[in-house]
Amino acid sequence: MARWLAGRQWPVHPLAPGRKTPAANCEQCRTRSHEPSDCPCHARGLWCHGFHSATTELTRIAAWWGREPRAGVGVSCGPAHLVVLDVDAHAAHVPARDRLLPGIRIPEQVDLAGLASGFDTLALLAAYRQEPNPAEDETTLRVRTPSGGLHIWYVNSEPAVRYRSSTGSSPRTALAWQVDVRAHGGYVVAPTTRITAGVYAPLGAVREPAPLPAWLAAELRRTGHVIQASPVPGPRPQRQARPARPGGAQALLQSLVETVRECAGQTEGTGFTEKLNRAAYTAGGLAGAGHLNQAEARQELTEAAHYARPHQTRRSETIIDAALSAGASRPFHPKGLA
Ligand SMILES: [Zn+2]
Ligand SMILES: [Zn+2]
Numbered sequence: 001m002a003r004w005l006a007g008r009q010w011p012v013h014p015l016a017p018g019r020k021t022p023a024a025n026c027e028q029c030r031t032r033s034h035e036p037s038d039c040p041c042h043a044r045g046l047w048c049h050g051f052h053s054a055t056t057e058l059t060r061i062a063a064w065w066g067r068e069p070r071a072g073v074g075v076s077c078g079p080a081h082l083v084v085l086d087v088d089a090h091a092a093h094v095p096a097r098d099r100l101l102p103g104i105r106i107p108e109q110v111d112l113a114g115l116a117s118g119f120d121t122l123a124l125l126a127a128y129r130q131e132p133n134p135a136e137d138e139t140t141l142r143v144r145t146p147s148g149g150l151h152i153w154y155v156n157s158e159p160a161v162r163y164r165s166s167t168g169s170s171p172r173t174a175l176a177w178q179v180d181v182r183a184h185g186g187y188v189v190a191p192t193t194r195i196t197a198g199v200y201a202p203l204g205a206v207r208e209p210a211p212l213p214a215w216l217a218a219e220l221r222r223t224g225h226v227i228q229a230s231p232v233p234g235p236r237p238q239r240q241a242r243p244a245r246p247g248g249a250q251a252l253l254q255s256l257v258e259t260v261r262e263c264a265g266q267t268e269g270t271g272f273t274e275k276l277n278r279a280a281y282t283a284g285g286l287a288g289a290g291h292l293n294q295a296e297a298r299q300e301l302t303e304a305a306h307y308a309r310p311h312q313t314r315r316s317e318t319i320i321d322a323a324l325s326a327g328a329s330r331p332f333h334p335k336g337l338a
Pocket of ligand 1: 025026027028029039041046048
């Protein structure tokens with residue numbers, strides 16, 4: 001499967017056996033803080049940092065899956081020009097109606113009884129636009145996930161327009177509640193990958209992603225998924241460029257957020273929950289003492305958590321909210337801060 005995908009110029013990377021998370025980083029990348037783009041491991045043929053290591057080189061692919069034949073396959077969506085709608089069917093608390101379809105006001109007279117999952121919000125969005133429901137789109141590759149969700153694969157036939165990944169619960173960029181977008185900065189589990197919970201099973205006979213429908217492209221644009229090209233290609237802005245005083249509360253938050261982000265590409269059991277909990281608790285304490293804006297801190301923590309664990313966003317947000325409010329009830333004044 002990995003070879004077949006790579007043959008289509010879709011870069012692939014190994015997943016941890018039995019899991020949908022990337023294979024573990026090497027020891028150094030587990031302990032050392034650095035940007036994936038600065039990592040020396042890729043040149044050495046290692047698979048560190050999840051989709052950042054994804055490749056179409058057949059010799060490297062043979063070596064990776066030779067070393068770990070039980071590894072599943074992740075596809076890095078951005079360079080493959082893939083846009084995959086990840087429809088969730090998890091039991092979850094249904095949010096207020098203005099959070100179901102961001103940017104669309106659902107009138108009170110619309111009866112939302114029975115709405116329970118991303119299948120419902122996506123169907124609602126399609127109905128609003130008088131377009132066919134993508135979940136029932138038999139012209140494109142659709143993959144049933146072990147948890148009862150659905151991956152709807154499309155290919156972006158205008159790759160000059162790049163779409164960012166998002167989670168359906170993000171307060172900043174989201175298409176619909178319980179519908180994640182996997183595009184640039186994200187990966188998708190390949191069909192036929194088997195994890196402990198079951199197999200990613202293609203539906204019907206179609207094995208090709210169809211072109212992204214124009215109306216969905218317009219919806220992605222409307223909801224802020226288009227990545228604006230930077231006018232001058234130059235060095236990436238440094239994190240230090242943000243208005244943070246060294247040693248200030250913002251700098252402290254940044255270092256905590258970084259410990260969460262660094263869990264990306266590592267398998268479970270590397271202290272992610274503990275790190276997230278500690279970061280959110282401290283941020284809550286700083287916000288409670290007036291050193292930080294709690295909403296902004298929550299946003300940063302949420303984005304870092306989603307980056308590190310894209311498949312457990314609701315769990316992460318539960319942890320963040322609990323720890324933030326626990327921390328806020330114990331205001332925290334670090335030394336050196338007025
Ligand atoms: Zn490494
Ligand atoms: Zn590294």
